[in-house]
Amino acid sequence: MRVANLANFLTGIRLVLVPIFLLFLFAGDGHETASRLTAFIIFTVAVITDRLDGSLARTYGMVTEFGKLADPIADKMLIGAALIGLSMLGDLPWWVTVVILIRELGITVLRFAVLRRGVIPASRGGKLKTLVQAVAIGLFVLPLHNWPPAWHTVAWVIMWAAIVLTVLTGADYVVSAIKDSRERTAGR
Template identity: 90%
Template structure:
């Protein structure tokens, strides 16, 4: 007797070549372009820094768009799950390390943020096969505040009135606090989820 086909509608798998993944690819390409303008000349040329800011802002927008498109139109793929966080961390990491190399941002800030981001990314990949822990509201707020804070430091603040540097540091301190708190929250959620799965076996 032949096997019966599974009942219910068959959900087609999303194609890797879709708009969401294309935007992720653009973000990856923009990282070296961003660094090129960030380090142009002595790294403190106003026109180049403003151009670097624009590139950084475009890359951040693609991050918001690709995730929204993937969820809304069923474009989620295994490639996207892997490439999207890598593209995000490359952009943030390149900006932070670049700013620290130029002396515009203390290295301890870069280390704190990158240790959290890389650690959580590794943890995400570790639990990927057992399910994805969705980003919390705090995590989304952290991402937004990080982007704003880093973007402000990319701008040529040394040529701007003093209050702008104060605003930039206020945003960066908010980003640091959210980075640490959401990192702790994510680890706690992952441990709780792992224990719940173990108890359910």
């Protein structure tokens, strides 16, 4: 399979969008309305490329070794950059960033550790977690300081859902990996 395909191109776009997103997130004092709206649009486009590249790769047989490695790295870079940026700006408590990033990095390490035996596919819960995280982070990227207080509540309700899903799906991946490892060991 050629590395140069549409799915991998979209992954590359996502990698390029991360620093551009950060430039707009931190523009001025980090709380300028126009810059934050632009950062939100860039974040949204990057999230959409994540959804599209995976769908294209599976549907049209564009899965490559490069894509298997680059896609999760691009995802973690986008989510990590957004979370760290929001925490640096004081818009999101650091504990939220730490909890989500520990799970994301831990599962990524686990996936790479078992890559030679096969890919750990994303579960439905993992896909839901990704969607809820993206919505929650996107809401925090918006210039909520200019919006009615109800939007802060909505953003926090969705962020709490993302945190719960993050922890539960992380535990599920670990349990599944342990179970798979035991089954492989018993099957020898």
